[in-house]
Structures are given as structure tokens and as C-alpha cells.
Amino acid sequence: MDTQRLPLLREHDFPSSVPLVGPLIRLVRRFLYWLTAKWAVWFLIQQQNQINQIIGNWLREQESLLREQESLLIDLNRDLTLLARTVAEIEIRQRYLAKSVEANRAADQTKRDA
Amino acid sequence: MLVTDRLSIACISPLNPLRSGISDYTETLLPFLAEFFDLTLYSDCGVPANPLIAEQFPVYPVSDLYKHHLRHDLRLYQIGNSPHHQSAFEALRTLPGVIVLHEPFLHHGLYYSSPLHYRRELFYELGIPDWARLKYMEQALMNDDRQALMDIPMIGRIVDSSLGILVHSQAARRIVETRRAKSAFCRPRLPKIMVVAQPMSVPDSDEMPECRARFGLPQDALIFGMAGFIHPVKEPYLVLQAFAHLQADFPQAMFLFAGEILQETGDLLTFARDLGLGDKVIILGRVEPLERLHQAISACDVILNLRRATIGETSAIALRAMALGKPIIVRNIGWFGELPDETCVKIGPEDGVEELAAVMKALATSPEMRLRLGQEAQRYVERECDPRRVAHQYAEFLWDVYLSIGQSRV
Numbered sequence: 436m437d438t439q440r441l442p443l444l445r446e447h448d449f450p451s452s453v454p455l456v457g458p459l460i461r462l463v464r465r466f467l468y469w470l471t472a473k474w475a476v477w478f479l480i481q482q483q484n485q486i487n488q489i490i491g492n493w494l495r496e497q498e499s500l501l502r503e504q505e506s507l508l509i510d511l512n513r514d515l516t517l518l519a520r521t522v523a524e525i526e527i528r529q530r531y532l533a534k535s536v537e538a539n540r541a542a543d544q545t546k547r548d549a
Numbered sequence: 550m551l552v553t554d555r556l557s558i559a560c561i562s563p564l565n566p567l568r569s570g571i572s573d574y575t576e577t578l579l580p581f582l583a584e585f586f587d588l589t590l591y592s593d594c595g596v597p598a599n600p601l602i603a604e605q606f607p608v609y610p611v612s613d614l615y616k617h618h619l620r621h622d623l624r625l626y627q628i629g630n631s632p633h634h635q636s637a638f639e640a641l642r643t644l645p646g647v648i649v650l651h652e653p654f655l656h657h658g659l660y661y662s663s664p665l666h667y668r669r670e671l672f673y674e675l676g677i678p679d680w681a682r683l684k685y686m687e688q689a690l691m692n693d694d695r696q697a698l699m700d701i702p703m704i705g706r707i708v709d710s711s712l713g714i715l716v717h718s719q720a721a722r723r724i725v726e727t728r729r730a731k732s733a734f735c736r737p738r739l740p741k742i743m744v745v746a747q748p749m750s751v752p753d754s755d756e757m758p759e760c761r762a763r764f765g766l767p768q769d770a771l772i773f774g775m776a777g778f779i780h781p782v783k784e785p786y787l788v789l790q791a792f793a794h795l796q797a798d799f800p801q802a803m804f805l806f807a808g809e810i811l812q813e814t815g816d817l818l819t820f821a822r823d824l825g826l827g828d829k830v831i832i833l834g835r836v837e838p839l840e841r842l843h844q845a846i847s848a849c850d851v852i853l854n855l856r857r858a859t860i861g862e863t864s865a866i867a868l869r870a871m872a873l874g875k876p877i878i879v880r881n882i883g884w885f886g887e888l889p890d891e892t893c894v895k896i897g898p899e900d901g902v903e904e905l906a907a908v909m910k911a912l913a914t915s916p917e918m919r920l921r922l923g924q925e926a927q928r929y930v931e932r933e934c935d936p937r938r939v940a941h942q943y944a945e946f947l948w949d950v951y952l953s954i955g956q957s958r959v
Contacts, residue, residue, distance in 0.1 A: 502678055505672070506677060506678060509673060509676060509677070512673055513673065513676075513709070515642070516645075516673075516706055516709050516710045517709070517710075519643050519644070519645050519710055520645050520709070520710045520711075520712070523624075523644065523645045523646065523712060524954050524957075526618075527622065527623065527712075527951060527955055528954060528955055528957070530622055531622075531952075531954075531955030531956070532955075534554055538554075
């Protein structure tokens with residue numbers, strides 16, 4: 436749903452497609468509506484429009500928050516990439532040093548044996 | 550302080566029976582690489598189809614890499630633009646290593662692995678959640694509009710995270726470096742990049758008459774061929790139009806498609822019939838095994854391997870044809886443009902039917918020219934693409950990366 440353009444509620448127009456007397460039927464219907472329900476319906480429409488506006492605003496806020504979160508996730512994703520690379524490098528150094536220590540120890544042992 | 554042990558390398562790559570050029574590539578290289586390193590293979594191929602690989606190397610699923618990664622000194626990823634690399638793409642996020650980037654363009658591979666992950670990688674590249682751009686890229690993907698997609702090659706994370714990058718051409722190197730220059734993401738060190746040739750053994754070539762007999766092809770015909778996957782990017786329609794121009798002067802000429810014609814390519818046979826070439830064009834479909842493909846290539850006099858747009862890829866088929874001593878026609882674009890002039894015939898990046906027909910005619914007229922080009926091409930492959938030589942270059946690069954990281958100060 437496009438939250439930028441929430442439509443407003445409107446009163447019904449009571450159209451009639453009957454030829455010739457159609458406009459008269461429409462007029463009678465409108466009159467009856469005006470007499471019996473207009474005030475209550477108008478009140479409900481106002482209420483519903485307000486509710487829709489609140490919901491629309493709330494959705495827009497959520498969308499904006501979601502975009503912020505997405506941007507944050509992209510940053511975190513990039514940080515994770517850098518971190519993963521750093522960890523990989525540290526693991527290589529660790530193995531390299533362990534091998535070096537082992538090589539030196541073996542060399543010392545050979546010297547001592549000699 | 551010297552560490553002279555053999556390095557333990559985790560190789561992450563598709564292997565046969567996964568149908569991928571990279572499966573063949575890795576299987577060619579592994580025995581030679583094993584002379585330098587202790588190799589453990591990680592692949593989602595199940596049991597490798599190549600018994601020599603299954604016997605010589607331990608093979609695990611890629612998911613086991615998360616458990617085993619501390620056993621290895623380095624990880625070596627073979628990455629290309631195909632969903633066969635799905636688990637490797639995932640592993641790369643947390644377990645970076647040295648990457649062999651077969652194409653510096655990963656749109657199809659990422660998208661068809663997971664559209665959700667494609668979105669993640671695209672936003673990683675852009676730095677912002679640009680939904681309009683996502684829709685545009687998806688549309689370009691569906692239309693296979695490579696020019697539009699090349700603007701963002703989707704290699705951002707690889708460039709940012711890898712410990713080293715191997716590519717197969719200067720064109721690919723330029724794409725990687727351009728991406729790196731464009732990146733707004735600051736990072737302390739840039740990965741080493743090296744260009745290595747694509748390994749290609751020179752197979753024992755079968756005699757042309759024998760190969761032609763095997764496929765029921767006439768011995769006296771002049772045969773032009775196109776091999777491998779027949780994709781629109783290889784311009785089969787343009788090639789057929791140019792081939793039609795030869796008919797007046799060379800009525801004995803034929804055209805052989807030795808490869809699977811992809812759905813998006815359309816109906817080549819109907820097109821050939823419309824050009825009046827119905828009985829001159831032969832479509833073999835997918836040619837297996839590799840020895841049979843070699844025979845199909847050997848049956849041809851000239852192999853065409855054009856590209857309308859390149860994504861920085863090399864062509865194993867072009868190298869195979871060269872290894873078999875066949876003259877090839879390519880466009881002067883990307884890796885193809887880097888081939889020495891004496892080893893192939895190049896047409897311009899924008900050349901059309903007339904220009905292509907002219908070089909086809911020149912080759913058709915001169916058996917000496919075909920022989921000379923084929924010999925030079927074979928010598929080039931022997932010299933530059935020898936798997937032992939490539940494995941040696943790999944070894945130098947991997948040791949360089951390993952020592953430069955191991956000996957660096959924290």
C-alpha cells in the first residue's frame with residue numbers, strides 16, 4: 436500500500452442509471468439519506484479519516500525507521516566484513532607463530548643433541 | 550625465522566558432477582597444486598565424479614569448513630558467476646580467504662543462489678537501501694543486459710574481505726581495481742591482486758578426418774564451428790549471417806554448433822533455414838564427455854568465439870580450440886583482446902556482419918594462414934597455460950599472501 440496517498444472517505448452519491456426518471460430517483464434517495472443518516476455517517480467519516488491519518492502517519496514512521504535500520508544493517512554488514520578479514524589474518528598469524536615456535540624448538544633440540 | 554612447512558590449504562570449489570567450467574578448471578589444476586600444498590577440498594558436489602580427485606584428496610561439504618577452518622593455513626575459493634557457488638558465497642562472509650575470481654561479475658550467481666542475498670549484496674555495494682536501483686538491476690538481470698549490470702559488478706564484499714585475489718586477465722584486474730577505487734568503504738589494507746593464466750592442458754589431438762567421420766561430417770567440407778554453451782552473447786545470429794556471405798565463394802562450407810543451445814538463444818535452425826543455410830548448419834547439442842568435445846572441435850577448420858559484451862571472463866572453449874591447434878576468431882575486447890595477435894584473428898568490438906564475413910573469407914581462402922594461426926595458438930597455450938606453470942604461480946602467490954600476513958606486525 437502506498438502510505439503517501441491514503442484516500443479520504445467520501446459520502447455515497449446515490450447514482451441511478453434508470454432513463455428519464457433517474458435524476459428524480461437520485462434526488463429522492465439523497466433526500467432520504469439527508470433526513471435519516473447524513474449526520475451520523477458524516478460523523479463516522481470524520482472519525483475514520485482521522486484514524487486513517489493516524490495509521491498512515493504511523494506506517495510512514497515505521498517505513499522511515501525500517502530504512503534507518505536497513506542502513507544500519509548495511510553498515511554492520513560492512514563492519515562484519517572487515518572484522519571477518521581481521522580475524523582471518525589473526526588466525527593466519529597465530530598459525531604462523533605456532534609453526535615458527537615449533538620450528539625453533541626443533542632446531543634447538545637438534546643443536547642440543549649435537 | 551623460517552617456516553618452510555607445506556601449507557595446508559582449504560580449496561573451496563565446485564567439482565564434477567556439478568556442471569561448471571570451474572569444476573573442470575579445478576580438477577585440471579589440483580594435481581599440480583598438490584605438489585606444493587596439502588589440499589583439502591570443500592565442495593557440494595557429493596562424491597566427486599572424477600575418481601582421481603576422489604582418491605587423491607579428502608573432500609567435505611562446504612558447510613564443514615566452519616568446523617574445520619582452523620586446520621588450514623589458508624582458504625582458496627574458486628568463485629564464478631554461477632549458483633554453484635552458493636555455499637561459498639555464504640562461507641566467504643565469515644571465513645574470507647584468497648579468491649580466484651573467474652569473472653569479476655557475480656550478478657547471476659548471487660541472484661540465482663538467493664534473491665534475498667542478492668539484495669543484501671547490492672545494498673552492500675551501494676551503501677544505502679536503494680529499492681529503485683534494486684528493481685532496475687533485477688529488470689536488467691531478467692533481460693540479461695550485461696552493459697547495465699557491469700556498472701555494479703557485485704564484487705564489493707570480495708574486494709573488501711579477501712586476503713588476495715587471483716584473476717585471469719588484465720581486463721578482470723582493471724574491473725576489480727575500478728571497483729576498489731569506487732568503494733566508499735575505507736579499509737586499512739588492500740588485497741594483493743595477481744593475474745595468472747587459465748590452466749589448459751594440450752590434449753592429444755585426433756586427426757581431422759577421423760573426427761569428421763565420427764560425427765558423419767563430409768571430409769572435403771570447410772567447417773566453421775562454435776562450441777560450448779551457445780548463448781546470445783556469443784552472437785550466433787551474427788555469425789550465421791556472416792557465414793551466409795561465404796556461400797557464393799565456398800559452397801562446400803558448413804557450420805557446426807557443438808554445444809547446448811540455451812533457451813534464450815532461440816531457434817537457430819529456423820534462422821539458418823531462412824538464410825537458405827538449412828543443409829549447411831549442423832547442431833550437435835551438448836557434446837560429452839570432454840574427449841568427444843575435443844573431437845568435435847578438431848573436426849572444424851575454424852572456431853568462432855565472439856562476445857558482444859564481456860564481463861571480464863576468460864573462455865575455456867577458446868583456449869581448448871587453441872590447444873587443439875585451431876585458428877579462432879574473437880572480438881578485440883576484454884581477455885580476448887589480450888591474446889597475442891599472431892594466435893588468433895580479432896575483429897573490432899563493434900564490427901558487424903561485413904567485417905566478420907571478410908575475416909572468415911580470408912581464413913577460408915588460406916589454409917596456410919589457418920595452419921600458422923593454429924600452430925601459434927597451440928604454442929601459446931603450451932607456453933602460458935601449462936597447468937604446472939599456473940600451479941607454480943598460484944604457489945608463489947599463496948606463499949606471498951601467507952608470509953606477508955604471518956610476518957606482519959599486529
